[in-house]
Amino acid sequence: MDGKDVGSAVSDYWTFSSDNLVSGILPLITAVLAALLLVSLIRYRRLGGRGQGLSVEMGSASRSLRNADRDLRTLFDQSAIAVMLLDPTTKSVLYANETAMMAFGVRTEEQLTAEVMQKPDAWSPSPFSLLDFEETVFKTSRSGLQKFEWYFEPTGRHPVWLDSSLSIISYKSGQALMFTGVNITERKHAEKADHFRHKAMTSMANDNGLHVTLDHLAAMAESRMPGAYCGVMVHDGERARLRWVGGRSLPEPFREAMDDLPVAFGAASSGTAVFIRGRVVSRDVRTDDRWERHRDDAEWAGLRACWSEPVIGSSGELLGTFDVYHKEPWTPGDDDIDALTDPIAITSLAIERHLSKSQLEHMVLSEQMVRRISTDLLTLGPEETDQGITSTCRALGDFYRADRVFLCQFEDASQQVWVSHEWAGEGFGSLCPDIARKYPVIPSSLNKVFEGKPSVIFSAEQEIPPQLEFLKELLTLKGQQSVLLVRVHRGDRMSGILGIQMTSAVNPWTPQRAQTAELMANLFGSALNRNQLLHSLTYQAVHDQLTGLYNRHKIESFMDQEVARCTRYGSTFSVIIFDLDNFKSINDRYGHNEGDAVLSGVSVLVGQGIRESEIAGRWGGEEFLIILPETSLDSAVPVADRLRGSIESHRFSIPEPVTISVGVAAFRPGDTPHEIIQRADAALYSAKESGRNCVKQSF
Template sequence: MSEALTESLMSAWPAVALCLVLTLALARQRVNLAKSERATAKVSNKFSQAAENLQRLQRDIEHMVRELPFCALLVERDTGLVTCVSRYAEEHRLGMPDDVKDLRLESIFQGRHPDLLPGIRARLATGIRGRVELHDRVPMRPGTTDGQAIEVAASLAPVGSRVLVTLRWKDEPGARPMTRAKRDNSVIRSILNESNVVRGLEKAVELLHAREHAGHGVGFCVSLLDSRSRTLRAIWSRGLEGRMQQSLNTIPVIFGYAPNSTAALLSKAVQVDKTAFRDSFSFDELEMERLGEWTSFPITSSAGEVLGTFDLFVFDGVRFDVSPDAISNFLFVASVLLERHQALSTIVNQARADRLIKRIGEKLLSADAGRELEVLYHCIDDLQAHAELASGRVGLIFCDEAGGLAQTGTLFEAGARMGEGRQWLTEQFHRLATSSGPVTRDGGEGAELPELVSLTAGEDSAIQAFAESLPIRPETRQAVWSVFPMASGGHLEGLLLFADTPAVTSEQNALLSTVAPIFASHLVRTRLLRELERRAHHDPLTGLYNRGHIEEKLKAEVERSLRYRNTLSVILFDIDHFKQINDTYGHDVGDEVLQAVARRVERSLRSVDRVGRWGGEEFLVILAETGKDSALLVAENLRRTVAEGEYGLPSPVTVSVGVAQFRSSDGTGSLVKRADQALYRAKQNGRNQVAEG
């Protein structure tokens, strides 16, 4: 009865395996669908970000136009609606109406400019590709006909979907300073669409009206704040050379180190002379014997974030005066250029990160069976090579097949192994989460895991203790760490680690927090596939190969022996009086005996030998490249190993063994049949012995 039940259960395994495969395929389809939905959401977010960037750029342009020191207007190409007017035009109202809301060109000119308005209309209708100049003469005092008139000139320049219109009244009392304003207007207009920061700053220096001074006792420098390394990097300079220029290339943002680093931290201008510099600052690279004064201005974004600094150097014996308006104009233009540069860099970096994430996801999804971990190692290498993470070290800890821990990545020393398991890893992560402050818990099944994206604490004792328990490179022990849990269903699959100096940036954390769930899904999928394969190929009671898989192995060995003329032998053995053990002590004891015999036999064989449960209490051993004489020795050793075992029974447990060597005329069936006949003879001759077939 028990043998029939066992055979019935074993025959049902292919159907169970098929069900598991179909379930896995359905789960994978759902995963792919979820990935498609996330990709669609990501594209939607990018469009939203692009729209926000466009709106912010339009606001910056309008802000710039508002601050222009002359009469300027932004006009819609299609409707002629005036969307922005400079503050100068509103305050002086040179031909402007009292109500500047819902303003149109007709309201501004009010019929007093007979040639100007039709010309502007015609240009707007035909399209403007470059700068256009129009001229007219209007009464000096609107509404009079005393014959006194002045010339007015309109300059039109395209700015996106709008047109910048500037008006200049020549020979008007109080309008003579417009000559300098005209130059500033031209400079600012030329910078509006400039994407190269250095070229833009070369043009913007004209706003300081210091061309004749640059290089002759006066120097300028613009530095960009690198939030990752907390340094100021010089990206443009004028009038500086040699040692002074080199010393400004990289300056750490430390209070009191230099005027520009202090200005960046305080977000306000810092001005020092030679004496104050020596008394207040530790930066001693500059030739301060020649430098008379150093003024540093922070360059801030529209949101108030410090983007960098503008430094003005005046040397001994030189008198240089620059107006606050000129400084303000330069700082505003520099802010627009740096903010645009930062936005473009963010877009480019995000595009690179998106390509990396897509490439990693495709690699992991298309990994061949048996190569899942190898592909995972390659993906970690790709992650480390990404520009955003190249300054630090990446590491991955995960649970392997045997239940222990494995690791990969440049964070770890080559060849090191970890002997702990999943429980230790979960406890360590909980300890880290607790030390980092309050955490929330998920509601999933299994052990509760903190819903944390990252943990960063360079000097935290818990992280230091965790680092010391890992085989990491010594130089990373004092770095700042980010730890990302890779969890599924409340169970920790592993940890994604990143260490960098002096800090881990938000961009690095954002990239790694996106990749961590992808790695977690891959580890879960790999574990489920291997579990499915194990159940399909192994006997659930003994853990040995089941009948179907050991037959496949035997068929492959027979084909190899025929092709290469290698020797091959098989051993077929079963437990003596096993039915009596079941009847006397129960099936639970019988199962324990089967498990114990399987373990002892498996340990006694070579790593290249294969053993499987043939049926009931029968087992088959495949001895590749083994002749009959050697096979008999192995069989005798197997018989003795089983007989010497302790099974908790009053009587010994023994096996009868049949051995058969492969012949060229054999198939798998005939080979096993001869071993079975030898086994039968061993039983007939008294059991607990080896017979040759």
């Protein structure tokens, strides 16, 4: 078999074998393919089921997400917490619940975006400005949750404090900024009120001025009542006026206009509240007649309403008013009344404490004044007493803020009274221009007026009793004037009256004030009694007891003064010496009593015969000496002769004439008092040797 046959045989073999193999394997392949197809079909069905399940799950998840958004918004809408969702990029509001819109003073989310979130003027000053808020947003985007407090002032509404947070959340398949805020305004107001209460109590403890304490209390009330402007007025009982002391939130011109408000019905709300001792509410001052006089002042300050609550002390005395003003017509509610209860209570405590301190200071000042005046009055010399009493009257006038202070003295011998000392305040005329004028009075009858008490009070409505008729003529009490009259004693007898006149709508004479005046009256009595005693002792020391003329010791003192004056200024003076002729025989014949009567009669004639500037004295026994300043010898001789003639012509109690012998001498440069008197005495003896009853001069 050749090669072609072999090849053909092999080819035929493989062809036969292939055909047999294909026919053998083909069923197997078909079975495998069918199995694979079945498996694929099964897997396809399974994948189809799973895909359908996933589709259902995705739909369910989407529905759940939508439901969650809806449930979240429903939850936010019902929350008392302010919630806003903001676009992180534009800061526009995606959502805001009702609480948030109320807090920011808007009605819609669009308004919140346009009128607040994108409007810088709508925000409060730093650190609560829009720029500050955007800085917080930036921090949130970078670091996550931020917590902070926020303050906002909605237009036309009270300010709001929020305890806030800012965070990032998923919202509508994206991200949003979530702002939450819890309203802590009430807590902030309470904290602020506590702050001012603490400052007020600290101010009282530190004895700061009353105005400082009342300023804090007014601010305390304002923090509890947003939109209110408060003031505190203090009652001046002596003048029946109200003084603005506390509260500085209202304009100063308005406070000045209301200051010194009278206590009277119709004197705005404050004056009326004190007058009726009750609450006064002026809902609209433009239509309230009580504001007629101050309506323009309130209009200028932009005020429309005023509520005045009287401040009453623990003993029921009126201390002032607590006033609450508003810029719109307004009436207080129960919450407002409750809010003012605590400030009013502390205000009452502060004013009472201030008044107690003032009374204590008044007592100290009164004691100091009495001590000082008593020292002054009881150490004055006789010639200084009148001026000292007048100065004391002025000091009393300043101390009491009185209209006038006067002192009346009684003269027992003549049963008369006169105004001896007086001080009058500005605008008040003299009580008695003619201080020498005297009025009849019976001191003993005044006991019925005083009824055994040291002092009495009369007002313009009271009739001054007949026993004080002279005061009825001098004092004309009008309106709100009153006078306190205090008895002045010298020893155990009434010797005068101290009067203090004041103007006040209420009785200013508290027991303490009356007691101080009574003590001063006692000091006046002691000073006058001392002055009288000093005058008596001084008089006795320098006057002759029988004749009342200066004694020899005092005349010698005058002589020394005249010689010194004439030596210094080159002037002159003259001396007259005389004695009674035959005086010993008068004593021997008519007795010493008649002799003393003659000496007293001669001294009266001497006093009547000389000028005020001339000095007369008893030189010794029946001898008298007269000093004539600025008088030459030629001028002195006629004076001596006139005196001699008047004595000679006078009819004494004895049945015979009395005559005198007179000697006259004048000062010469270089003279001593002794030398002048020696020359005058020599002239006197010359007159006696010349037959008595004549005048001789020394050359």
